[in-house]
Amino acid sequence: MSINFHYHFRHSFLDSAKRCVKMETNVGSKKKILCLHGFRTSGSFLKKQISKWDPSIFADFEMEFPDGIYPAGGKSEIEGIFPPPYFEWFQFNKDFTEYTNLEACIDYLCDYIVSKGPFDGLLGFSQGATLSALLVGYQAQGKILNEHPPIKFVVSISGSKFRDQTICEIAYKDSIKAKSVHFIGEKDWLKLPSEDLASAFFNPLIIRHPQGHTVPRLDEDSVQKLGNWTKEINVHLQSSTNEASLNDRMEKQSENMNENELNA
Numbered sequence: 001m002s003i004n005f006h007y008h009f010r011h012s013f014l015d016s017a018k019r020c021v022k023m024e025t026n027v028g029s030k031k032k033i034l035c036l037h038g039f040r041t042s043g044s045f046l047k048k049q050i051s052k053w054d055p056s057i058f059a060d061f062e063m064e065f066p067d068g069i070y071p072a073g074g075k076s077e078i079e080g081i082f083p084p085p086y087f088e089w090f091q092f093n094k095d096f097t098e099y100t101n102l103e104a105c106i107d108y109l110c111d112y113i114v115s116k117g118p119f120d121g122l123l124g125f126s127q128g129a130t131l132s133a134l135l136v137g138y139q140a141q142g143k144i145l146n147e148h149p150p151i152k153f154v155v156s157i158s159g160s161k162f163r164d165q166t167i168c169e170i171a172y173k174d175s176i177k178a179k180s181v182h183f184i185g186e187k188d189w190l191k192l193p194s195e196d197l198a199s200a201f202f203n204p205l206i207i208r209h210p211q212g213h214t215v216p217r218l219d220e221d222s223v224q225k226l227g228n229w230t231k232e233i234n235v236h237l238q239s240s241t242n243e244a245s246l247n248d249r250m251e252k253q254s255e256n257m258n259e260n261e262l263n264a
Contacts, residue, residue, distance in 0.1 A: 030062040031120040031237050033155075034113060036128025037065065040072040040086045046125055048082070049215035054223045060234045063123070064116070069108050070101060089127055097163045109135060110144050120237055121153040125215050126190070129159025133197055136178045137171030153179040153233050154201070158213055160193035161200065172200040181205040181229055187212040205229055 037046035043065035050063070068087030076086040091100040109131070113119050122132035132154050139145040159182065161172060182198040184191055184206060190213060198204045207225055209216040218226065 030060060031234065032117065033058070033061050033063045033121045033123050034109075034117075034119045035063050035065045036089065036109075036122065036124040036131055037068065037087070038124075038126035038128055038158075040074065040076040040088050041078055041082070041125075042085065042087055043067045045078060045082045046128070046215070049125070050123075052215075053218055054227065057223065057227050057230055060230070061121070064119075066112065069105060089131055095163070096160075099162075099164065105131070106135070106138075106144065110148075113145060114148050118149050119151060121155065121233070122151060123155035123157075124159060125157040126159070126213065129154075129156040130162065130197070132156060133159055133176070133180075133200065134162060134167070134171050137173075137176050137200070140176055140178070141170050141173060143170055151178055152237060153181075155181050155183075156194070156197060157183040157215055158185065158188055158190050158194055159197045160190050161197050175202040176200055177202050179203075179205075179229075179233060181207060181226060183216060184208050185211045185213065185216060189213055 035043070035046055035050065037043050044067075047063075047065040050058075067085075068089040070088050070090070072084075072086035072088055073091060076084070078086070090102040090105045092098065113135075122135065124130070124132035133156060135144065136151050136154055139148075139151060145151075162168060178201070180198070180201040182194060182201075182204055184194045184198070186208065187210065188194065195206075198206055205225065207222050209218075209222065211217075216222075
């Protein structure tokens with residue numbers, strides 16, 4: 001009789017717990033995206049550029065736009081278009097094979113991601129896109145961010161691979177499993193490097209546009225493609241959150257039930 005009572009009580013209690021957890025997790029906070037600007041621009045400038053896109057695309061996400069850690073070391077291409085100050089994440093030679101302050105930049109971004117996260121995704125333009133792919137590739141290989149949940153997706157606008165072989169052998173060693181969308185401009189001087197970067201990801205979505213090296217204005221077709229992609233991402237993230245929360249709650253409640261049965 002006692003065993004029967006505990007059996008039915010346990011299952012009734014756990015079924016109620018499932019319903020409660022589902023209700024709680026569906027009202028969760030927005031997922032976060034860290035947005036990294038291009039060379040010698042700023043977080044404010046990238047925010048302004050992204051604000052030109054249909055607001056429904058990232059309506060379910062919270063987006064952060066930090067500035068690079070180094071003041072611009074030379075003339076900015078947006079002088080006269082957008083007010084200073086301007087920043088850069090690291091410096092490099094003309095062949096993009098040697099880098100200065102890259103390790104310090106990576107350390108800074110890892111600290112930022114851990115302390116202000118968790119972040120579910122990264123978005124970047126040019127230098128910021130190149131960095132975003134590097135961070136995800138490094139994390140997948142266990143080189144960085146081991147204390148942070150896996151970054152689930154990347155939005156790359158005019159990104160490229162690093163060309164230093166010691167970096168390539170780690171960051172792009174295996175096909176990067178994070179979901180990705182890559183904006184590639186027909187007139188972009190980084191068109192081919194952007195396509196090469198997209199090939200480093202598993203099943204990337206590529207959105208082409210007729211413009212150059214810029215955050216493009218999106219036509220109706222691009223808005224639909226990107227909007228559908230972000231919706232799928234959000235559904236996947238929400239489902240994962242619900243499942244993780246449910247498993248945690250069920251485990252704790254099962255432990256409590258076992259203790260109660262032992263004490264009965």
